[in-house]
Amino acid sequence: MDSDDDFNSQVSSEDMDLDLNDADSSVDFGANDSDVDFDDEFQDEGAFDTQDKDMKQQKKAFEVDFKVYSPEDIQAQQDKQVAEVATLLEQPHEQTAILLRFARWNKERLIEQYMDNQEEVLEKAGLGQDIARDPPRIETVDGFVCDICCEDEPGLQSFAMKCGHRFCINCYRQYLGQKIREEGEAARIKCPGDGCNKIVDSKSLDLLVTSDLTDRYHELLMRTYVDDKDNLKWCPAPECVFAVECGVKKRDLSRIVPTVHCDCKHDFCFGCTLADHQPCPCSLVKKWLKKCEDDSETANWISANTKECPKCNSTIEKNGGCNHMTCRKCRNEFCWMCMGVWSEHGTSWYNCNRFEEKSGTDARDAQAKSRQSLERYLHYYNRYANHEQSARLDRDIYFKTEKKMTLLQNQSGLSWIEVQFLENASQALQQCRQTLKWTYAFAYYLARNNQTEIFEDNQKDLEMAVENLSEMFEKPVESLAGLKVEMMDKTSYCNRRRIILLDDTAKNLKDRKSRTESESGDEGMLTMTTENWEFNVELS
Amino acid sequence: MSAPLPKRIIKETERLQSEPVPGISAQPHDDNARYFDVIVEGPGGSCYEGGVFQLELFLPDDYPMCPPRIRFLTRIYHPNIDRLGRICLDVLKNNWSPALQIRTILLSIQALLGAPNPEDPLNEAVAKQWKENQPEAIKTAREWTELYAKKK
Incomplete structure (x- = not known):
């Protein structure tokens, strides 16, 4: 635990925040690591409590605001918006709902367009000029022949929307069932009539179809609502019913990595809905x-089995x-062993002993470069890949954790609450490995400057902490009880190192933009002394 | 196929026989009333004029909720019809309405022969030729019609 000593306790949130703000100017953020102040209450409480509290109290640079909604919340949200717009447009609820869906829930644009040209909007949304004020109903019309099934028996029940395309209710039902x-x-869903653009509203639908279809229909409506809204996304976890709201826009994605936490415990990126990749x-x-x-x-194989032609750099397998x-x-002729020009080998064919030959050294240098x-x-x-694999292995341990915890309870007399530290440790490992994994992808695209070194230091610290904890975790169950305090310490240290790394990286990512802006704007207006991330590729 | 034939299909078949559409014929198989042999004549004034094109048409179980399945059996040089004879036509896909019928669909196909749409191609090579060298494309279409679609 030697290197951990600096970190046995938590940075007070205010101090941390001050430090972070300073980092904007010229303070070297990495240097602050060693002289952090400690929060007293940390010692008394479990590591996770403190951290949780901290995260809630102070928003770190890598955190984003988000909200998790249940299906009921989303329904309520829709209803509220429909009600609002309905009063404005003086349209009945059903019609307004269709209009809003047509406008992909862009309220402002709908209202604007509607005020500009009411008729056109209604027409386009499939509502026609005349607006139904009386509720839809099933009728029996004398002499009616259904165009779909050709039935014409008297008393045949039929339905038509305001467009007048009348079909028997069986066909209508079948049609809607097919669509849904x-x-x-x-x-x-459009009217079944050929070329008719009238959209089937949910009142008509409820009238016609059976309840199992209605449920599916409303679920689908909800899905389109969330899909249409830029600030809403479904949680991608299997079987999860929640949606998450987050204000981060697509254009911000080069400056921020918006990880959100669904109530189902799944962490994912709001930008691309992949699992958390901060x-x-x-x-x-x-x-x-x-x-x-x-x-x-492929790269592995190429690296192990091939060389490049010293002249044209084609990859060659012997x-x-x-x-x-x-x-x-x-058609370049060369020696596989020394990479030198073959003609210089003179008469010593098949026996390469010309190591010091200049052309060979040059060729090997060039080779080395391209291999780099x-x-x-x-x-x-x-x-x-290693962190990905280790995370998997750690996860296996996590599943054994519960078993271990029960064992521990029996053997050491510790209560369930008291062995929670194992689960905490395992969760921390998962999260930190996930972060570490992505730091390597990130680093691959980083161009080297002073920032990179700080980043690599942070990475190293986190990696060491994680490996330490991971090792402890594999100790025999009997000894775990005795290691409780140490393990809790290491867990909280890991979490803290992770937060520091993420916070530092996120801040630099955010600053990048402002820096480019100040450069492109009035010259000399703002000169930033901090060096920011530079990438080998475009962050588009 | 032992289920009784829906009234809709019976009526449609009857009407196809009693009031045939000029230039189009559709004959159901004796052993399968959902399978039709179709003949469409190339529309006058088009590069398919004088051609007699054979198609097969099948009414799936879901018909008329789902569109009929149709395919050209005669080879044809057309940007919206591929080598297997499959047809790219909106009413056979998204814009299908159960109120449409075999007769309306076949009329749409005949119209497609009269107005090829290289902007929405199924056969890339033909569409490319159609856009870059239309006279040449039309010439090829005529040749193919002569070659494959002449009454025997």
Whole structure:
């Protein structure tokens, strides 16, 4: 625990915040690590309590505001908006709902367009000129023949919306069932009549279909509502019914990584809905995943089995025993062993002893350079993959944790509450590994400057802390009780290192923009002394 | 296929026989009333004029909630019809309405022959030719009509 001593306690939130603000100017953020103040109450309470409290009290740079909604909340939200707009437009509830769905829930634009040209908007939304004020109903019309099934028996029940396209209710039902069940449509189901754009409103629908379909229909309506709203997203976890609201816009994604926490305990990125990938911005994540998808194994193989032609850099696999290589592409002849030009080998064929030959050294240098980028990628990839794998292994341990906890209760007489530290530790491990994993993808795209070093220091500290904790976790169950305090310490240290790393990275990412802005604006207006992230690629 | 034939299909078939559409014929198979042999004549004034095109048409179980399935059997050089004879036509897909019928669909197909739409291609190569060198494309279409779609 030697290196941990500085961190045995928590930075008071105010101090932390001050430090962070200072980092804007020229204070070296990394240097602040060692002289943090401690929060007294930390010692008395469990590590997680303190941290939770801290997170709630002070918003860190890497945190975003968000809200989790249940399906009922979302329904209420829709109803409220429909009611609001309904009074404004003086339209009945059903019609307003259709209008809003048509406008993809952009209230302001709908109202504006409606005020400009009421008729056009109604027409486009499939409501026609005349607005139904009387409720839809099923009728029996004399001499009616259904155009869909050709039934014409007297007393046949039929239905038509205001467009007048009348069909028997069986066909109407079947049609709606097809649309809802098979095609997953809801908000924009049109009248079955050929070429008719009138949209089936939910009142008519409720009248016609059975309750199981109505449920599905309303679920689909809800889904389109969330899909249409930029600030709402469904939690991507399987079986999860919650949606999350977050104000982070698409254009902000190069400056912020908006991780949100659903009530189902799933952490995901609001920007791309992938699992939490802080501190790495969405665009880099996408690039990285794509790269790994087609590169990792191939790159490994290339690195192990091939060399590049000293002249044209084509990748070459040696497929015979002879060292006399002829590049298929540029016809360059060279020696596989020393990479030198073959003609300089003179008469000493198949026996490369010309190590000090200049052309060979140059070729090997060039080779090394071109290999460097591959090696660099592999360096980051291996560490990334390792954390991913370790996280999986840690997760296995997590599942054993509960078993361990029961064992612990029996053996040491500790109560269930008292062994919570194991679960906390395991959760911390998961979270930190997830972060660490993405720091490597992030680092791959970073260009080297002073910031990178601070980042790497933070990364190193977190990594060491995580490995320490992970190791403790594997100790025999009997000894775990005795390690409780130490384990709690290490857990909270890990969490703290993670927060520091994320906070520092997030701040720098945010500042990047303001820096470019001040550069492009009036010159000399603002000169920032802090060095910011520079990337090898565009953050688009 | 042992389920009784819906009234709708019976009526449609009857009407196709009693009031045939000029230039179009659809004949159900004796052993399968949902399967039709279709003949569409190339519309006058188009590059398919004089051609007699064979198609097959099948009414799935869900018909008329789902569109009929139709395919050209005769080879044809057309940007919206691919080598297997499949047809890219909105009313056969998204814009299908159960109020449409076999006769209306076949009329739409005939109209498609009269007005190829290379902007919404199914057959990329043909569409490309159609856009870049229309006279040449039309010439090929005529040749193919001559070659594959002449009455025997």
